[in-house]
C-alpha cells in the first residue's frame with residue numbers, strides 16, 4: 001500500500017522526511033517482488049467516510065487544529081511535529097491508507113497488507129499531535145475494523161522503538177483491543193512502564209514491555225515468544241494490527257537498540273504465524289518510525305519477504321562490535337507478574 005502523495009508532507013531538516021519513502025520504494029523495486037506482492041489500489045486510499053473514521057479516535061478540535069495550521073501555510077504542533085501546507089490532506093490520506101489496508105485484508109483481497117504511510121501515527125493521542133505524528137493511522141483503522149467490519153476483538157502489536165503512547169491512550173479503557181508495546185526505556189516519550197496495564201474495564205489489555213538499550217534480535221525474539229505470543233493466544237483476536245517502526249535497528253540514529261533487518265523479519269514471521277492460527281491470517285502492518293534510510297528500506301523489504309513466506313535478505317547484517325545483549329529476565333518477569341491476575 002503506497003501513494004506518491006505521502007511525500008508531500010514536508011518537514012524540512014527532520015529525521016521523519018519524504019526520503020524515507022523514496023528509499024523504501026527503491027528497495028522494493030530492487031527486490032523485484034513483481035506479481036508476488038500486489039500494490040493495493042491507490043484510488044481506494046481515502047474512503048468516503050474518512051473524516052467519520054478519524055472522529056472515532058480523534059476529537060473534532062484536534063482535526064480542525066491540523067486543518068487550520070495547514071491552511072495557514074504550516075507550523076509546529078509541538079517542538080518536533082511539523083505541519084506543512086499539504087499535511088492535513090496527507091494525514092487524511094495516511095489514515096485512509098491504513099483503513100484501506102484493513103479493508104483489503106478483511107475483504108479477502110489480500111491475505112496480509114503493509115501500509116507504507118507517513119506521517120507516522122502511534123504517538124498521536126485523541127486530542128494531541130506529538131512525536132512526528134498527526135493522526136493515529138493504525139488506531140483509526142482498528143476502530144474502522146470494529147465499526148464497519150464487525151471485528152470485535154483486535155490486537156495491536158507495536159515494535160517501534162518508542163512507546164506507542166497515543167495508541168495506549170486511545171484503547172487503555174477498552175477491553176475489546178489488546179495493545180502490546182515493546183520499546184526502549186528510558187526513551188521518548190517516557191511512558192510505557194510495565195505497571196501501565198490499562199484502566200477500568202481495559203485493565204490487563206495494555207501490555208508494556210520496556211527494554212534496555214542494547215537489546216537486539218535475541219531479546220526481541222524472546223519477548224515475542226514469552227509475552228506477545230501467549231498474550232495473543234489468550235486474547236484470540238479476529239485481526240492483528242502492527243505498528244511497524246524500524247528505529248530499533250542498530251543503525252538508527254534516534255535510539256540505541258541492536259535489531260537487524262533479518263531480526264525484524266523474524267518478528268513479522270512470528271506475527272504471520274500467530275495471525276494464521278488465531279485470526280484467520282488477518283494481519284495488517286502500518287509503518288511508523290525508522291530513520292536510517294538503508295536500515296529502514298532493508299527492514300521493510302525483509303518484512304515483506306517474511307509476509308509472503310520467503311527467506312529474508314539482510315543487506316546490513318549484524319551490528320559492529322559486541323554481540324552481547326542485556327538480560328531481559330527481570331523485565332519479562334515483571335511484565336508477567338503484572339499480568340498474571342489480568343483476564344483476557
Ligand SMILES: [Zn+2]
Nearest residue numbers: 160161162289
Ligand atoms: Zn519511533
